[in-house]
Amino acid sequence: MATLEEKRVEKTEQILEASLKLFTENGFHATPISLIADTAGVGAGTIYRYFKNKEDLINELYEMSKKRMADFIFRGVDKKPATKEKFKTLWVNMFEFILNQPREFLFLEQFANTPLINSETREAVDKFFLPVKTLVMEAWENNEIVQIQGEFVWAFLSGPVISLSKMNRSGKIELTEKSISESFEVFWKGLEA
Amino acid sequence: MATLEEKRVEKTEQILEASLKLFTENGFHATPISLIADTAGVGAGTIYRYFKNKEDLINELYEMSKKRMADFIFRGVDKKPATKEKFKTLWVNMFEFILNQPREFLFLEQFANTPLINSETREAVDKFFLPVKTLVMEAWENNEIVQIQGEFVWAFLSGPVISLSKMNRSGKIELTEKSISESFEVFWKGLEA
Amino acid sequence: MATLEEKRVEKTEQILEASLKLFTENGFHATPISLIADTAGVGAGTIYRYFKNKEDLINELYEMSKKRMADFIFRGVDKKPATKEKFKTLWVNMFEFILNQPREFLFLEQFANTPLINSETREAVDKFFLPVKTLVMEAWENNEIVQIQGEFVWAFLSGPVISLSKMNRSGKIELTEKSISESFEVFWKGLEA
Amino acid sequence: MATLEEKRVEKTEQILEASLKLFTENGFHATPISLIADTAGVGAGTIYRYFKNKEDLINELYEMSKKRMADFIFRGVDKKPATKEKFKTLWVNMFEFILNQPREFLFLEQFANTPLINSETREAVDKFFLPVKTLVMEAWENNEIVQIQGEFVWAFLSGPVISLSKMNRSGKIELTEKSISESFEVFWKGLEA
DNA sequence: AATGAATGAGAGTTCATTCAT
DNA sequence: TATGAATGAACTCTCATTCAT
Numbered sequence: 001m002a003t004l005e006e007k008r009v010e011k012t013e014q015i016l017e018a019s020l021k022l023f024t025e026n027g028f029h030a031t032p033i034s035l036i037a038d039t040a041g042v043g044a045g046t047i048y049r050y051f052k053n054k055e056d057l058i059n060e061l062y063e064m065s066k067k068r069m070a071d072f073i074f075r076g077v078d079k080k081p082a083t084k085e086k087f088k089t090l091w092v093n094m095f096e097f098i099l100n101q102p103r104e105f106l107f108l109e110q111f112a113n114t115p116l117i118n119s120e121t122r123e124a125v126d127k128f129f130l131p132v133k134t135l136v137m138e139a140w141e142n143n144e145i146v147q148i149q150g151e152f153v154w155a156f157l158s159g160p161v162i163s164l165s166k167m168n169r170s171g172k173i174e175l176t177e178k179s180i181s182e183s184f185e186v187f188w189k190g191l192e193a
Numbered sequence: 194m195a196t197l198e199e200k201r202v203e204k205t206e207q208i209l210e211a212s213l214k215l216f217t218e219n220g221f222h223a224t225p226i227s228l229i230a231d232t233a234g235v236g237a238g239t240i241y242r243y244f245k246n247k248e249d250l251i252n253e254l255y256e257m258s259k260k261r262m263a264d265f266i267f268r269g270v271d272k273k274p275a276t277k278e279k280f281k282t283l284w285v286n287m288f289e290f291i292l293n294q295p296r297e298f299l300f301l302e303q304f305a306n307t308p309l310i311n312s313e314t315r316e317a318v319d320k321f322f323l324p325v326k327t328l329v330m331e332a333w334e335n336n337e338i339v340q341i342q343g344e345f346v347w348a349f350l351s352g353p354v355i356s357l358s359k360m361n362r363s364g365k366i367e368l369t370e371k372s373i374s375e376s377f378e379v380f381w382k383g384l385e386a
Numbered sequence: 387m388a389t390l391e392e393k394r395v396e397k398t399e400q401i402l403e404a405s406l407k408l409f410t411e412n413g414f415h416a417t418p419i420s421l422i423a424d425t426a427g428v429g430a431g432t433i434y435r436y437f438k439n440k441e442d443l444i445n446e447l448y449e450m451s452k453k454r455m456a457d458f459i460f461r462g463v464d465k466k467p468a469t470k471e472k473f474k475t476l477w478v479n480m481f482e483f484i485l486n487q488p489r490e491f492l493f494l495e496q497f498a499n500t501p502l503i504n505s506e507t508r509e510a511v512d513k514f515f516l517p518v519k520t521l522v523m524e525a526w527e528n529n530e531i532v533q534i535q536g537e538f539v540w541a542f543l544s545g546p547v548i549s550l551s552k553m554n555r556s557g558k559i560e561l562t563e564k565s566i567s568e569s570f571e572v573f574w575k576g577l578e579a
Numbered sequence: 580m581a582t583l584e585e586k587r588v589e590k591t592e593q594i595l596e597a598s599l600k601l602f603t604e605n606g607f608h609a610t611p612i613s614l615i616a617d618t619a620g621v622g623a624g625t626i627y628r629y630f631k632n633k634e635d636l637i638n639e640l641y642e643m644s645k646k647r648m649a650d651f652i653f654r655g656v657d658k659k660p661a662t663k664e665k666f667k668t669l670w671v672n673m674f675e676f677i678l679n680q681p682r683e684f685l686f687l688e689q690f691a692n693t694p695l696i697n698s699e700t701r702e703a704v705d706k707f708f709l710p711v712k713t714l715v716m717e718a719w720e721n722n723e724i725v726q727i728q729g730e731f732v733w734a735f736l737s738g739p740v741i742s743l744s745k746m747n748r749s750g751k752i753e754l755t756e757k758s759i760s761e762s763f764e765v766f767w768k769g770l771e772a
Numbered sequence: 773a774a775t776g777a778a779t780g781a782g783a784g785t786t787c788a789t790t791c792a793t
Numbered sequence: 794t795a796t797g798a799a800t801g802a803a804c805t806c807t808c809a810t811t812c813a814t
Contacts, residue, residue, distance in 0.1 A: 007798095027308045029222035033784060034801095043800040045786075054784065110306040113299070113359075115220045122363075151366045152357065152376055159352025164345065166306075170315075173344045183345055190383025225808055227776090236775040238811075247809065390777090390814095397778095413694045415608035419805060420780095429779040434806065496692040499685070499745075501606045508749075537752045538743065538762055545738025550731065552692075556701075559730045569731055576769025590795095611787055613797090622796040624790075633788065779811080786804075793796085 012050050014040040016061050024107045028058060028116060059121045062111055065104050070128035072097040077131075083139045084188060090132075090157060091184045095175060098165045105165065129154070145191045156187060205243050207233040209254050217300045221251060221309060252314045255304055258297050263321035265290045270324070276332045277381060283325075283350060284377045288368060291358045298358065322347070338384045349380060398436050400426040402447050410493045414444060414502060445507045448497055451490050456514035458483040463517075469525045470574060476518075476543060477570045481561060484551040491551065515540070531577045542573060591629050593619040595640050603686045607637060607695060638700045641690055644683050649707035651676040656710075662718045663767060669711075669736060670763045674754060677744040684744065708733070724770045735766060 018039035022031040033054055037044040051057040073093040080086045098105040111117055136150035145153065164183065167173045211232035215224040226247060230237040244250040266286040273279045291298040304310055329343035338346065357376065360366045404425035408417040419440060423430040437443040459479040466472045484491040497503055522536035531539065550569065553559045597618035601610040612633055616623040630636040652672040659665045677684040690696055715729035724732065743762065746752045 011799095025308065029783090030308070032782080037801090044784090045801065046799055048785070049798070106306070112306075113303040115218070115223070146379060148372075148375060148379070149366060151360050152353075152372075152379070155353045155356035155360060156376075156379060159354070159356035160345075160348045161352070162356075163348035163352035167344050167348060173342060179341075179345075182341060183349075186339060186341065186345070186349060186383040188383075190379040190381075226810080227808075230776085237777095237809090238775055239773085241810070242773075393777095411694070415804095416694070418803080423780090430781095430805090431779055431807075432777080435777070440805070492692070499689040499691075501604070501609070532765060534758075534761060534765070535752060537746050538739075538758075538765070541739045541742035541746060542762075542765060545740070545742035546731075546734045547738070548742075549734035549738035553730050553734060559728060565727075565731075568727060569735075572725060572727070572731070572735060572769040574769075576765040576767075612789080613787075616797085623788090623798095624796055625794085627789070628794075775812100775814085777811105777813095779808100781808100783807075784805095787800100787802100790798105790800080791796100792798095 008050075011040075011042060011046065014042065015047055015050060015057070016064065019057055019061055020065070020103055020107055023058065023061070024103050024110060028054075028111070028114075055116060055118075058111065058116055059118060062108070062117050063121050063124055065108050066125040067128055068101075068104065069097055069108065070131075072101075074131055077135070083135075083142065083144045084192075086135060087139075087157070087188065087191075088184055090135075091161065091187065092180060094158070094161045095165065095180050098161075099168075099175065102169070106169075109162070109166070132157075143193050145193055153191065156191060160187065201243075204233075204235060204239065207235065208240055208243060208250070209257065212250060212254055213258070213296055213300055216251065216254070217296050217303060221247075221304070221307075248309060248311075251304065251309055252311060255301070255310050256314050256317055258301050259318035260321055261294075261297065262290055262301065263324075265294075267324050270328070276328075276335065276337045277385075279328060280332075280350070280381065280384075281377055283328075284354065284380065285373060287351070287354045288358065288373050291354075292361075292368065295362070299362075302355070302359070325350075336386050338386055346384065349384060353380065394436075397426075397428060397432065400428065401433055401436060401443070402450065405443055405447055406451070406489055406493055409444065409447070410489050410496060414440075414497070414500075441502060441504075444497065444502055445504060448494070448503050449507050449510055451494050452511040453514055454487075454490065455483055455494065456517075458487075460517050463521070469521075469528065469530045470578075472521060473525075473543070473574065473577075474570055476521075477547065477573065478566060480544070480547045481551065481566050484547075485554075485561065488555070492555075495548070495552070518543075529579050531579055539577065542577060546573065587629075590619075590621060590625065594621065594626055594629060594636070595643065598636055598640055599644070599682055599686055602637065602640070603682050603689060607633075607690070607693075634695060634697075637690065637695055638697060641687070641696050642700050642703055644687055645704040646707055647680075647683065648676055648687065649710075651680075653710055656714070662714075662721065662723045663771075665714060666718075666736070666767065666770075667763055669714075670740065670766065671759060673737070673740045674744065674759050677740075678747075678754065681748070685748075688741070688745070711736075722772050724772055726772075732770065735770060739766065 015036065018036050019031075022036055022039060033047060034044050036057075037047055040047075047057070051060060073090055075089075075093055077086050077089045077093075080089055132154050133150045136145070136153045139145045140147060140150075160183065164173065164175065168175045173179070208229065211229050212224070215229060215232060226240060227237050229250075230240055233240075240250070244253060266283055268282075268286055270279050270282045270286075273282055325347050326343040329338070329346045332338045333340060353376065357366065357368065361368045366372070401422065404422050405417070408422055408425060419433060420430050422443075423433055426433075433443070437446060459476055461475075461479055463472050463475045463479075466475055518540050519536045522531070522539045525531045526533060546569065550559065550561065554561045559565070594615065597615050598610070601615055601618060612626060613623050615636075616626055619626075626636070630639060652669055654668075654672055656665050656668045656672075659668055711733050712729040715724070715732045718724045719726060739762065743752065743754065747754045752758075
């Protein structure tokens with residue numbers, strides 16, 4: 001039997017799931033709360049027991065999605081012995097996350113630059129990617145990559161991955177194990193010391 | 194004295210200018226037509242003589258901004274004799290556009306992934322960047338860069354530039370002539386044959 | 387032909403008229419804006435061109451009604467030579483206002499003690515009744531009435547008039563020229579020096 | 580130990596007490612049932628075991644408050660031998676009730692003219708003040724006061740008392756034993772035969 | 773051609789009431 | 794008996810769009 005807490009969690013997830021789908025498909029303002037409620041199978045008022053208002057809902061959704069993305073892309077990174085392999089894992093994981101969770105990725109991209117996402121949320125999500133900094137610093141200390149700021153490294157990693165994923169989405173390119181590997185080599189050749 | 198046509202153009206520009214500013218600062222749905230009208234110094238009804246509706250307005254604005262960006266980044270590329278220099282010009286031009294026209298860049302990023310921008314507009318703006326394809330094919334024929342699709346090259350160019358520009362905006366990194374040059378070398382080292 | 391200003395005034399009056407009727411009959415919160423709009427024969431949004439919000443509407447209505455009441459009850463008071471006659475005019479005027487403008491009186495009584503009417507409005511309407519103070523001071527200087535504060539005099543005048551009018555409304559008593567005159571004599575006998 | 584019945588009464592009183600406070604401070608419609616429940620320290624649903632609905636709650640509260648007021652103002656009236664003293668007691672008691680139970684008085688005034696209070700309640704509360712009628716008839720038979728209807732007498736008593744109490748509340752006048760006594764003399768001078 | 777007052781559909785949100793626990 | 798989570802009807806208010814001037 002479901003406990004009260006379990007029901008709470010379940011409802012929250014139904015609401016977030018419905019919001020993710022609808023915001024991505026129609027955009028934030030073209031998605032009425034009533035439609036979210038219908039899609040989630042709850043009453044409109046119920047949403048307000050779980051989220052302060054519509055803006056709070058999207059901010060929580062954004063933070064949660066970023067957290068899930070971060071958790072996903074760091075999977076197995078630590079287990080790899082060599083730095084290059086660690087970066088390759090990051091590279092591949094990012095593509096896998098995007099290909100497996102296209103809705104979540106689309107959502108994150110769609111609202112990445114909106115004034116809707118407030119500075120508190122932005123600060124919170126930045127923290128999820130701190131492990132990248134550690135990784136870069138280690139590589140840099142071992143003289144395995146060129147001496148540039150961690151942020152630049154991250155830009156050279158995430159930038160192309162995101163661009164390529166969008167091109168894949170719009171049908172301009174195909175992403176295969178081969179093309180992902182080849183593109184990683186381009187990334188690594190540019191970075192290695 | 195201003196001709197009728199000149200007055201037309203002037204009004205259109207005032208409206209687009211106001212929209213760019215307001216959409217970027219507040220977002221699309223938080224910007225009422227009446228505010229655009231006030232900011233542009235025209236009547237609300239007047240906007241409907243120049244644009245079919247609010248969605249048409251943002252799509253036209255998006256297309257125009259992308260065109261201006263494309264025109265800007267291809268400036269002087271053809272004049273350079275060597276392929277690396279051509280790419281370097283592209284690289285630097287992009288940063289210059291973003292740093293000089295921050296509002297326009299912000300606008301383009303903010304609406305890049307919105308369902309508001311329709312597929313017609315998307316197709317139209319894609320064409321502005323066709324010169325990149327030509328450039329890559331030439332370099333590829335001359336065996337100057339690795340043999341990957343033009344789209345991948347563009348992803349390795351635009352991806353990091355956009356990521357770095359956003360980091361610069363949020364204060365995480367500084368963009369100087371030196372760091373722009375160094376980052377280009379990373380890009381080029383990855384790409385060159 | 388109606389000028390713009392005339393149309394403005396006309397619309398404002400239609401809205402206030404409809405509000406007065408509906409607020410009195412149903413109360414403030416049982417009167418939706420949409421119903422006021424329908425009754426006034428304007429669009430719901432139009433009301434917001436004339437009043438900031440629903441609360442502003444009732445406050446303006448309250449102030450206007452009090453002003454009309456004050457103007458009404460001071461009519462002809464100055465023309466009477468004797469103090470007693472001046473007070474009698476006030477006494478009779480009040481009853482006349484209430485009997486002729488029952489809706490307005492009912493409205494004023496209904497919202498006299500509501501937190502809905504803000505302190506600004508309360509201060510504004512108090513000023514309409516300053517002439518009473520002058521009248522009392524003159525009578526007091528001429529030693530025609532007992533030496534009590536103007537406010538007490540006003541309480542002895544308005545208090546019974548309001549109470550009697552309410553009793554009349556609920557059918558407990560009848561108000562005739564005779565009973566109004568007799569009641570005035572009771573008032574005056576109590577007050578005169 | 581508290582019996583079941585005692586607990587019932589206690590809860591009802593907590594609910595009424597909380598309602599009185601909140602209705603007076605914020606008004607009826609600005610007071611959610613949930614807030615009454617919180618303030619009373621009971622569940623929202625519990626209120627519906629004691630009152631049919633929100634409107635029933637305020638009607639019961641109104642009736643109860645009026646009863647308490649009536650009981651208060653008739654205290655000791657019968658013990659006084661002379662008619663004038665009986666009326667003086669009424670006069671003083673009313674002021675005392677208002678000064679000691681300001682919230683209750685405020686509540687009664689605030690909802691005296693609302694359509695929220697239904698006709699049944701109005702009829703019920705009117706009965707609490709029947710003793711006034713008896714008192715007036717006696718005085719009238721003894722030829723101690725002018726021959727006017729009991730309602731008029733009550734209007735001349737309650738009207739000024741209420742008006743003065745409101746003025747006292749809003750700081751316009753001060754109510755002292757002296758001013759209360761003096762004002763009673765005005766009342767009595769007007770009424771006495 | 774330009775205006776901006778008027779519109780009313782539709783939005784977010786609140787809250788009286790119910791009912792499973 | 795008491796609870797308070799869930800509900801959804803109904804509210805106020807906004808704003809894209811129209812059209813008489």
